[in-house]
Amino acid sequence: MITVSNLKKEYGTVQALKGISFSIAEGEFYGLLGPNGAGKTTTISIMSTILEPTAGEVNIAGYDLRTNPIECKKTIGVVPQEIALYNDMSAQDNLLFWGSLYGVSKGELIKRIDEILHLFGLHERKNDKVKTYSGGMKRRINIASALLHQPKVLFMDEPTVGIDPQSRNLIFEVVEKLHQSGMTIVYTTHYMEEAERFCNRIGVIDSGQIIAQGTLDELRKSSSIKETIAIAFANLTDELFQKISLAWPEVKRFDQTIHFFTSNSKNDLAKIILNSNELGLDIVNIEIMKVNLETIFLSLTGKQLRD
Ligand SMILES: Nc1ncnc2c1ncn2[C@@H]1O[C@H](COP(=O)(O)OP(=O)(O)O)[C@@H](O)[C@H]1O
Ligand SMILES: [Mg+2]
Known part of the structure; x- marks a missing residue:
């Protein structure tokens, strides 16, 4: 057409x-x-x-x-x-x-x-x-x-x-x-x-x-990001978020929650939890979400669809 x-x-x-x-x-x-x-x-x-x-x-x-x-x-x-x-x-x-x-x-x-x-x-x-x-x-x-x-x-x-x-x-x-x-x-x-x-x-x-x-x-x-691991913390600070971003470059912070974009949540989840414990971060909730268009866009461009 x-x-x-x-x-x-x-x-x-x-x-x-x-x-x-x-x-x-x-x-x-x-x-x-x-x-x-x-x-x-x-x-x-x-x-x-x-x-x-x-x-x-x-x-x-x-x-x-x-x-x-x-x-x-x-x-x-x-x-x-x-x-x-x-x-x-x-x-x-x-x-x-x-x-x-x-x-x-x-x-x-x-x-x-x-x-x-x-x-x-x-x-x-x-x-x-x-x-x-x-x-x-x-x-x-x-x-x-x-x-x-x-x-x-x-x-x-x-x-x-x-x-x-x-x-x-x-x-x-x-x-x-x-x-x-x-x-x-x-x-x-x-x-x-x-x-x-x-x-x-x-x-x-x-x-x-x-x-x-x-x-x-x-x-x-086709997306390299397959899932988003969303973890809510009780005591997230700017400084701790900085530290976590060094180990996990593909992250986005929403207040007390961090979204970790991953191609392998099975592997990464355990590592993220360990990493959080080492930094003294208290986890209050964990959610694993299927990739959506927002994350697909991020995986293609390295940018958020809505900046
Ligand atoms: N009349 C114009 N003169 C100069 N630059 C323009 C004009 N219209 C759009 N642009 C530029 O072209 C690009 C695409 O714009 P546009 O098609 O309006 O994007 P979108 O609709 O996706 O927001 C942008 O960089 C915008 O600044
Ligand atoms: Mg337009």
Whole structure:
């Protein structure tokens, strides 16, 4: 359905994309997971024809983006990271405006807007000006406006950043419904929980490059970190944490708990306990956790996904 080949983008001297390639099958839910500044928005903006690439190709539903942008645009709905709505207009009028840009006929559009406002739980507020809406409600209208022309493919760029939990859950429900109905979805996020929850396949992006790609299981198998040993201490100090970090370089501290990232928890657990005893650290709890996307990212880059 979508093929992206060797996409490059330079902003002056900044190399935002250094050759990104991936393909997405019809009906797939593809996640682009990476920290701020990784190149997610740049990738989505190029795929949405908002931005010109420096090099590389994008093919959507058999159409080349460069030679056939209009056909590509008909196929896709785009939910940009920055919400674009007219605050002094009602939700209904905003949707009428966006829908008319796509050339949907007025009669069809009114029917469609009605359905979509119900889907997003905003029907009762449809005549209120958007400026009276919460951030989450604006986000829902923003997503709704991308769906008016019934696109086969939906691009969503960090659609849940900075919104209330109620709106977030509703967006999750709608997105899952759309996926079940057969829509192909490309979803960018820096929240690993979202990528784990929804995505059939995940591309891990960092510094303008896809550094790993696959299903969650495939990514887990390829990770050098296999487990996280989380140990809570009663008397952890900065000084003791320093000492422990010397023996175990791959650690992260959360208050009184240390996460030790390991490829062999059977071996390492005994050593860590011994080491802790030697340092006079009192252990209050031990938990061994399976590798998640956060640790996979750490194992690939040496960095936290959320710094
Ligand atoms: N208009 C721009 N001018 C210059 N640099 C930019 C511009 N837009 C993005 N960048 C840079 O390109 C890189 C990728 O940005 P972006 O695609 O927005 O990342 P993400 O969406 O993953 O946070 C970052 O280093 C960012 O600072
Ligand atoms: Mg972005």
